[in-house]
Amino acid sequence: MKTSFFKYFIISFTLVIVTWSCSKTTTENDPQPVVLVSSTLVKELTKEQLITTLGSSLGSQASLFIRSGVKQYKIVYKTKNTDGTEIQASGALIIPSSSVFPDPLPLVSYQHGTIFDDKQAPSYFTADGEGTIASVLATIGYIVVAPDYIGYGSSNNLPHTYEHREGLASASLDMLRAAKEMIAKEKVNWNKNLFIAGYSEGGYATMSLQKKIEEEAPSEFNLKASSCGAGAYNKSLSFKTLATMPSSGDPQHNASYIWVLLTYDRVYKLNRPMTDYFAAVYAAQIQKEQQNARISGSLTTILSDAVKKGVNEGTDTALLNAVKDNDVFDWKPKTPTQLYHGTADKYVPYFNSQTAFDAMQKRGASNVQLIPIQGGDHGSSVQSFLLGTLSFFGNSK
Numbered sequence: 001m002k003t004s005f006f007k008y009f010i011i012s013f014t015l016v017i018v019t020w021s022c023s024k025t026t027t028e029n030d031p032q033p034v035v036l037v038s039s040t041l042v043k044e045l046t047k048e049q050l051i052t053t054l055g056s057s058l059g060s061q062a063s064l065f066i067r068s069g070v071k072q073y074k075i076v077y078k079t080k081n082t083d084g085t086e087i088q089a090s091g092a093l094i095i096p097s098s099s100v101f102p103d104p105l106p107l108v109s110y111q112h113g114t115i116f117d118d119k120q121a122p123s124y125f126t127a128d129g130e131g132t133i134a135s136v137l138a139t140i141g142y143i144v145v146a147p148d149y150i151g152y153g154s155s156n157n158l159p160h161t162y163e164h165r166e167g168l169a170s171a172s173l174d175m176l177r178a179a180k181e182m183i184a185k186e187k188v189n190w191n192k193n194l195f196i197a198g199y200s201e202g203g204y205a206t207m208s209l210q211k212k213i214e215e216e217a218p219s220e221f222n223l224k225a226s227s228c229g230a231g232a233y234n235k236s237l238s239f240k241t242l243a244t245m246p247s248s249g250d251p252q253h254n255a256s257y258i259w260v261l262l263t264y265d266r267v268y269k270l271n272r273p274m275t276d277y278f279a280a281v282y283a284a285q286i287q288k289e290q291q292n293a294r295i296s297g298s299l300t301t302i303l304s305d306a307v308k309k310g311v312n313e314g315t316d317t318a319l320l321n322a323v324k325d326n327d328v329f330d331w332k333p334k335t336p337t338q339l340y341h342g343t344a345d346k347y348v349p350y351f352n353s354q355t356a357f358d359a360m361q362k363r364g365a366s367n368v369q370l371i372p373i374q375g376g377d378h379g380s381s382v383q384s385f386l387l388g389t390l391s392f393f394g395n396s397k
Helices: 002-015 047-058 130-138 165-185 201-216 235-244 251-267 280-292 305-313 317-324 351-362 382-394
Strands: 036-045 070-080 086-096 105-111 143-147 190-199 222-229 337-342 368-373
Touching (some): 105 130, 105 201, 165 201, 235 317, 337 382, 351 368
Parallel strands (some): 105 190, 337 368
């Protein structure tokens, strides 16, 4: 989905220009954990250098919407792995030029989507990586933070916590805390407002982060708005659907589904052999290649009969409980929230956003809006998500 994401990023930025005025700020009185380990200035780019640097991935139209130079930092910070051990993780912090934006700016936390290559993590700032998206976002008047997540960047010796609610939320929240320390240290002109957004795995991570901030750290950040795109929030229904009904057959889609199973097996200490999860003809390949296995065909042909039976009949309680622990759709957000999703998404089914919206409405959340992208698939819906998110944040200052 990388090429499509950059393509739609260009289109969205040429359609929308967001201007910020100085707004009333809030003050946090409660202490927060000290997590910042180090901050390294990776690059400082002028507007012209940024246009040249990003031209290969963003095209000739880059000059139309890049408004500022940026300082790109790699942040290393303390967080906890899923087993409770303290580790060091990393992420990107991008600060636009104060000469272009003299007024206090809002902070955006951008949670990236699925990546299979460590070098695409935000803190590397590669031309085709997630740091590029974060940097372009900064040029229109945001301070931008983008966690690498556990498993990338400084923690790339560890398995990524793929689609694990707590692992993604904790790493993202601690990254925000580290960025907040860095902003204070460098006296960056921040207006104390926070916005969060992400698409695909990033949409799921954003929803998980939002829930964690609202329930566990509400006094630390003035969270103004959350924009979640095409996330698999309803893990229980997603897993049952994929285990019992034909799926797209796309090998990249299957790699993601396999990755989720491998993550939950490890995190919840199920420790099952691959033959328990997958048909014998595929088990050895998946054991060797893990999430890098590329297998075509409906996921129902890849999963073992035992798993399909246990899920369909509800008897595999250990696995189903692990999956349920990662549901993040049935709760009541306090923050204005938008849910974007293509109605024809074959990768992350649309029902994830529909059931989240329905559950939130049932709990009385009147500030949640579902935005169906009619006929949109996982890639083509990115443009609507980006365009809508920029407008949503601009109207929420």
